[in-house]
Amino acid sequence: MDFLPNMRLTTQRQIILEELGKVTSHPTANEVYDMVRKRLPRIGLGTVYRNLELLAENGIILKLEVGGTQKRFDATIESHYHIRCSVCGRVDDVDIEVQEEINETAAKSCDYKILGHHIEFSGICNECSAKETVLH
């Protein structure tokens, strides 16, 4: 665990990182808070937000700006795509090849200096499909 300068290795920071690493879901700040609180009952929600933000800024974790009302966090920083269930809001990875070339295509079509891209698929997850089938 090599942290960057100006980032101390505190118990809170360490446990947030450990808990985030344990799950393959893409938890919201509040879900991380719930996970961490089982081990550190007195941790504050503000501390969780501050640390997730700081870890994301330093490229140690990924902050997902996907649809829905809450941001989500991911211990995997390698570039990959996501899918969000339109019914329950859960987010999963989509392991298809990253389309590096579309950055250049986009560069020709707009006046921005392109930094990157993200693809967000939308769909209905297995559980929600099953529930719908039962109901109708």
Next chain:
Amino acid sequence: MDFLPNMRLTTQRQIILEELGKVTSHPTANEVYDMVRKRLPRIGLGTVYRNLELLAENGIILKLEVGGTQKRFDATIESHYHIRCSVCGRVDDVDIEVQEEINETAAKSCDYKILGHHIEFSGICNECSAKETVLH
């Protein structure tokens, strides 16, 4: 302007739609509120939110779930991609060909019933690039 059943053509709804159609930016609910308020000073912010939501549900406008803290709205409903400036947050269209085929590619890699996808590029817009150049 053909509205769907159960949607009355109110002055508020009409003007929201007109103002949204005038701009090529992708305004937030609050920006729409400011635009509309010049013509309807007594309109409530809640009415703007309710109407944008309703118009989006009926496929008359597009609700953009892009990064950042606020949702944005777009009078153009044809499928297209967006780019967001990492510095100022503005959102512009990216007119490249829509990649229909990646939906099938994604379908093979995950257990969802795929409904669609959206690509969000990130970059630095012209104005912000210019400002950075001046500053350094």
Next chain:
DNA sequence: TTATGTGCAAAACATTTGCAGGAGT
């Protein structure tokens, strides 16, 4: 020792909602 981090609570935002009165059809 000292800058950085923490817990707590309040503040700041964005968005939604309840309700009584108003307006479209």
Next chain:
DNA sequence: ACTCCTGCAAATGTTTTGCACATAA
């Protein structure tokens, strides 16, 4: 008339922040 819609204000949900104390380096 009979719904649906509006303005207003209050409520909700998420994230940020101020501050006094604690702690890693």
